[in-house]
Amino acid sequence: MRVLVVEDEEHLAEGLRFNLEAEGFDVTVRENGEDALREFGEGQPAYDLLVLDVMLPGIDGFEVIKKLREIGEYLPTLMLTARGRAEDVVKGIAAGADDYLAKPFDLGVLIARIKGLMRRREWIVGSAPDSGDRVTINGRVIDFKNLSIEFEGDKQPLTIMEVNFLKYLIAHEGEVVSRADLLDKVWQVHGDTDTRAIDNFVVRLRKYIETDPAQPKCLLTVRGVGYRLERS
Known part of the structure; x- marks a missing residue:
């Protein structure tokens, strides 16, 4: 290596x-x-x-x-x-x-x-959810095995942290996940921390999975709390 x-x-x-x-x-x-x-x-x-x-x-x-x-x-x-x-x-x-x-x-x-x-x-x-290593969100296929997201023949690489983030949201699909919880469970950052970086992180993920990132339909903001994932 x-x-x-x-x-x-x-x-x-x-x-x-x-x-x-x-x-x-x-x-x-x-x-x-x-x-x-x-x-x-x-x-x-x-x-x-x-x-x-x-x-x-x-x-x-x-x-x-x-x-x-x-x-x-x-x-x-x-x-x-x-x-x-x-x-x-x-x-x-x-x-x-x-x-x-x-x-x-x-x-x-x-x-x-x-x-x-x-x-x-x-x-x-080795531990992608559902029945394999590929999960679909809004027609975009997240390939956990190859750390990528695919749509209409285009493939976008993902970082390990981006995959961790998406896996956590998928595991809690439909639930409101707080920014503090994301910092703690996904980023392993504890204590009082400025959560605006998570918002910027989400903006990047929306470019991958949303048809119109400015009008998200899947990765939704719950004002004052955090985010909710709705697969379609």
Whole structure:
């Protein structure tokens, strides 16, 4: 498995390289966001996972993950945040990250989180609801096995967190799910946190599943509370 580590603190980056290589990973380290993005140019080898620091020289980790998602790179991403600030966590996940770890951290914990992230991907692949690994919402087919959504021949990749989000809503179809519950159960962010990032996250999902995202018929807002999914 190939892992890209984007970290500007040399001692930490080399520690990550050493420990991940000891676990059998093929590791590449980059010190800034610009160099990291170049790793995803045409002809570059594919990575299986990204470990991305938020605070980087030049463009920060939020911008890196945003740009990667914009160009269709949906590899699992673990974001490293300063002091585990809830606002960093929420912003990172809303931008497209799949998991987070607060600095400072134990390297053993990081390796466990990486393995957990890959297991989570395998769990998604192996535990889709209904009678298989494909669920239809408004004529859009969510393919849990391939982490994508298909409509009229077009396929849109999904992040692990987007799939987790959709699975949670499907499991509670017809019920009102609060923003706080989504933060807790899906994003695993606890305490008082600005929930506007969830609204932005939902806006992105509506572009995938709604005929007219400005007039949603499936992923509905329940004012002052949260959201309700109605499949059609």
